[in-house]
Each structure stands twice: as C-alpha cells, then as structure tokens.
Amino acid sequence: MSIFGHLEDLPFSELARVTQTQTGTLFLRTALAGRSVEMHLQTGILLALFVDGFPVRDEQRVLTIINQLVDQGSGTFDFQSAHPTQLLHDTTYWLNDLLHRAHARTAVPEMRLPHPETRFIATRRPGAVAPELQPIWQRVEPLLEGGASAVSLARQLQVSEHQARTMLYSLRAVDLIAPLRAASSATTPVPPLDSSTSLAVPITSPPVSTSPMRRLLGTLRRLTQLVAS
Amino acid sequence: MTTTAMSKQDTLRSALANLRAALPELRGALIATTDGLPITQAMNEGADANRVAAMAATALGLGKRINDTLDSGDLTEMSISGKEGQVYIYAAGRKGVLAVVAPSGMNLGLLHLEARDTAQMISEVL
Amino acid sequence: MTADLMGGPLKLVISGPVGAGKTTFVQTLSETPVIATEAEASEDIGKLNTTVAFDFGTLNLDGQELHIYGTPGQDRFNFMWDVLCEGALGLIVLVAGDRPQDFTHARNILEYITSRNPIPFVIGVTRQDLEYVWRPADLAVYFNLDPLQVMGLNATEPDQARGLLIRLLELTLADAAPVQTPTHTFSLETTC
Numbered sequence: 350m351s352i353f354g355h356l357e358d359l360p361f362s363e364l365a366r367v368t369q370t371q372t373g374t375l376f377l378r379t380a381l382a383g384r385s386v387e388m389h390l391q392t393g394i395l396l397a398l399f400v401d402g403f404p405v406r407d408e409q410r411v412l413t414i415i416n417q418l419v420d421q422g423s424g425t426f427d428f429q430s431a432h433p434t435q436l437l438h439d440t441t442y443w444l445n446d447l448l449h450r451a452h453a454r455t456a457v458p459e460m461r462l463p464h465p466e467t468r469f470i471a472t473r474r475p476g477a478v479a480p481e482l483q484p485i486w487q488r489v490e491p492l493l494e495g496g497a498s499a500v501s502l503a504r505q506l507q508v509s510e511h512q513a514r515t516m517l518y519s520l521r522a523v524d525l526i527a528p529l530r531a532a533s534s535a536t537t538p539v540p541p542l543d544s545s546t547s548l549a550v551p552i553t554s555p556p557v558s559t560s561p562m563r564r565l566l567g568t569l570r571r572l573t574q575l576v577a578s
Numbered sequence: 579m580t581t582t583a584m585s586k587q588d589t590l591r592s593a594l595a596n597l598r599a600a601l602p603e604l605r606g607a608l609i610a611t612t613d614g615l616p617i618t619q620a621m622n623e624g625a626d627a628n629r630v631a632a633m634a635a636t637a638l639g640l641g642k643r644i645n646d647t648l649d650s651g652d653l654t655e656m657s658i659s660g661k662e663g664q665v666y667i668y669a670a671g672r673k674g675v676l677a678v679v680a681p682s683g684m685n686l687g688l689l690h691l692e693a694r695d696t697a698q699m700i701s702e703v704l
Numbered sequence: 705m706t707a708d709l710m711g712g713p714l715k716l717v718i719s720g721p722v723g724a725g726k727t728t729f730v731q732t733l734s735e736t737p738v739i740a741t742e743a744e745a746s747e748d749i750g751k752l753n754t755t756v757a758f759d760f761g762t763l764n765l766d767g768q769e770l771h772i773y774g775t776p777g778q779d780r781f782n783f784m785w786d787v788l789c790e791g792a793l794g795l796i797v798l799v800a801g802d803r804p805q806d807f808t809h810a811r812n813i814l815e816y817i818t819s820r821n822p823i824p825f826v827i828g829v830t831r832q833d834l835e836y837v838w839r840p841a842d843l844a845v846y847f848n849l850d851p852l853q854v855m856g857l858n859a860t861e862p863d864q865a866r867g868l869l870i871r872l873l874e875l876t877l878a879d880a881a882p883v884q885t886p887t888h889t890f891s892l893e894t895t896c
Contacts, residue, residue, distance in 0.1 A: 351838055352842055353804065353836070358806075369845065370845055461808050464816050468819055528819060562876065562877060564766065565765055569869060
C-alpha cells in the first residue's frame, strides 16, 4: 500500500493527479459526510464509481460527486493497485476532464495555498479550459508571461493577496500553471507527465564550477561501490 | 485557560510594559520561546513579531552554540548592532528569549540593567 | 578557468518539513560529529528538540571538503533557507514517505527556495524501510517532477544517503554538459 492519507492533507484534486499513472481502486472511506466513495481507475480513466456501494453512472451525477469531493471531501483514502481485468467497467470518463469542470468554491486552508511570492507560468497543456475556470483563467493568463506571483497578481488585478493565492491554487490544481524556478531558462518549468526518462532533466545549472563536483561524484561512487559490494 | 496561565501572560505583559516605560526610546521588546514562537510582544507598529521571534531564537541558538564551543559558560546575552539601531537578545531561563530593539545612542548601561532584570523575571515565570 | 587542484569546500543544503529526517540525514552523511543548534520544541512535533539555526556536518572525500547544512523545517525560519542556500552546489529536500500530511509543506518549501535561488535540487523520500509508505515514483507525480529527480531512501543508511547525493550531482552535471552522456546511472534503490 503506497498511496494513502487524508483528504484534509492531500485534497482530492491533487490525489486524482497522483493516481493518473496508476491502475486500481481508490477508496475514500468517509469522503462525503460519512459516505464512502470507491473509484475504479485505469491510468486516468474513471471506469466505475460507487457511493456507499451504489453505482453512479450518469454524467451529471458523476460530476456532482467529483464536485463534492473537490469541495468538501474528507477522511482517509487509500489506493490499491489492480490489474485492469480486476476492475469493473461501468463508465468511461476522463478524470482530468471531470476535475477541470469541478471548480472549488469553498475556501482553501491557508497552509495549502502557494507562498505569496512563488511565481507561476503557464504549462504546455493542450485543450480548452473548463467554463467554470474561465473567469479566473482569463484574468490571470495574460499576466503569466515571465512569471506571476500572488503578490504581483493582487496588485495588477486589484484583489487581495489571499484571493490571488486562491486563484493560483485553482489553476495549479488542474495543471494549467506550474511554479517558475529561479534560474530556469526553459519555457516550461516542468516536464509533461509522459516525458521519457532521459537524463535531460530541466535542472538548473550549478552556480559553482563543475570539476570539483565531478571529482566529488567520482569519489562518492567509488566509496559507495566499495561498501555495497 | 486556567487562572495560573492567565496571570503568567499578565506578568509577562506587564514586565514588557515596565521595560518600555523605563526605556521610552525603545523600538520594541518581545518575549519568545527558544524555538522561535512569540509569547508576548510590545513592538512598534509595522514590526513583524513572528519574524523577530524566530530570528531572535536563531541568533540565541547560534550564540549558545558558539559559547559552548569556546567554553564560555551559559550564554547570557548577545547584541547585533547596525548603523541605526541595535537588537539585544537575552536568555530568559532555559526556554525563553527576550529581544529588545533599540535606536542607536541609547544609554546602554541603563538598558542592560533594566533588560537583565526583565529577563530574570521572565525566567521565573516560564 | 584556473586549474585549482583542490578548491574550497563545496556546500550542500538539506531542507524539508519538520520530521522528514534532515538532522538524521546530515548525521548519516557527515564524517565529523554534527554541530546542531537546537532548542526545546514548545509545540508538539513528535520529538523533544527542533533545529533553530542549522545542523552542520562535513565530509572529506579525497581532499575535497563538503560542508553539509541542515535547515530548520518550520516556515518561521524561512530566512535561514535563503542564507544557507547561497553558493550551495545543490539542495536536497527530504520528505517523510509515511507523512502525506507534510507533502504540501515540502512542496511549499521547495518552491519558496527554488523561486528565489537558482539551485539544483533533488527530493529524497525517507522511511522507505517501512512497508506502508509512499514511493518516490508517486511523489514525483505529486511534485510534477521527472522521476529521476525524486529518490527514495532510509536516512539512517550511509549508502542510501550518499546515493541521493550522487543522484543530485549526476543530474546537475548532466545538465551542465549536455553533450556528454553518462555511462550509467547509479541507483541504490533496494527492492524488498
């Protein structure tokens, strides 16, 4: 068991993102005012949804459940990997699309909001922005060039810093924006989920010269091999 | 809150008030835990008490470490001086820190006298 | 560039939320006794003491000195994160794999530091010795990072602690000289 926690600490929208690469069943034990939710997922596709054991198939109802999970989901969750053949195949919804359409209306706890000075830029995500997020996206998107922080947005949009942080939180939750790192020269701060695992990671160049680091690396490798063998 | 807890806060608050009354030019005084949380503060407007508490704890922690390494006994106080003011940090018992922010040109003898007394009083409460 | 045979010490910073294992990691990696600046915790953080300035350890490898600094974990000490990261070769952010309640905080720390400091970094997911623990691959998705940048370890194991540092150096050097393709990627992830 390696995906577990409380929705209060890891909100549903973020949890859903983590499960996008996984196949299995997500159990949200008391997610909706004590009612349990069970989701059969296959790499980002919602195959089946149960609330207190009852299946939910209708799109509007599914969307409502997702909305509620984003807004007020609480309690423990755990994910159990499974083979696709072990899962029920009731429905076929892209979880990410459902999330896009579920816009969080309740207040986000302070500690979950990004730091006021963290700067964000747009990610290279294809596809349209859900209508619920349009009002925010339209206001924020033009200001993302070069990186926008809650502090700068508050000033430019004439909103409170808290509001700006909440806006950035919502956009970040659906991967429309991502944090900008200080020395990054790339246009995207993070690689897309399906990037090949080469060593061409967008990591910043070191401010120190490289030859002492190479020597250090060489020595560390030798030291660790010696002990490990 | 128990009656004892209430009077602890009151004692600390009046200790700071007395300190500021004795030294009216002070820019601020603050009592924090050694792990950087403010307990009571009497800072001038615009000061970030949370920030000052954390920094005072860091400075005191570092000071104690240096003192230990140089075998100078228990750390009592330290100062950080700038062109336009100083911060004096006093150990207040095992778990407390007193930070006093002063403008430059103050009567240091009087300041230390008052501040050390206050630190002693704080150490008895905490 | 001058041909300095053995330059000055290199600097490494270890950060992360309270309870991630920073002080332990510094102790594991350090050859010299770790100088800690701790104070008694006034909050319930699950342990007696907490770092208020930094933990300092050293490692000397073939004449190359490495200074290792562990930062405090609480937000109120974020001014120390900036101070300590200056001139550092890299940052290791540790997060306990059995504490999903700290993931957001770990991410906030990472973002705060890296948005203000141009510093290479890797994430270390500790407590991998436990059965019920988040795995690095899933945390890579959470952090939106390349999986190579998120590595699991048991912070008390010297080989694994060094393995994380090796990964940081490999990734940093690979980026600094993209023409060179390393002959292998050193991996110390044990399978149970």
